[in-house]
Amino acid sequence: MAEQVRWMSTKDASERLGVTLRSLYRFIDGGELAAYKFGRVIRLKEDDVDRFIESCRIAPGALEHLLPPRRTQDGQEP
Numbered sequence: 001m002a003e004q005v006r007w008m009s010t011k012d013a014s015e016r017l018g019v020t021l022r023s024l025y026r027f028i029d030g031g032e033l034a035a036y037k038f039g040r041v042i043r044l045k046e047d048d049v050d051r052f053i054e055s056c057r058i059a060p061g062a063l064e065h066l067l068p069p070r071r072t073q074d075g076q077e078p
Helices: 010-017 021-029 046-055
Strands: 007-009 036-038 041-045
Touching (some): 007 046, 010 041, 010 046
Antiparallel strands (some): 036 041
16 A cells, blocks of 8 residues: 655745745755645645755764864864
């Protein structure tokens, strides 16, 4: 038996992602997140939203360029 699709409204999806509706529409328009239009209503598949969340995961060490330089105990850079 096929699993039933669980649909989310744009409001619910934006809240789940923790972003504004404008950001959500930007993800959709940019092709990063699939969405479906039924008449005037836009819906997203819950599984697609969950996959999008996982695809945005930051790999360990990927943000090192944003951290201040490390200093030794005497205050000097290594």
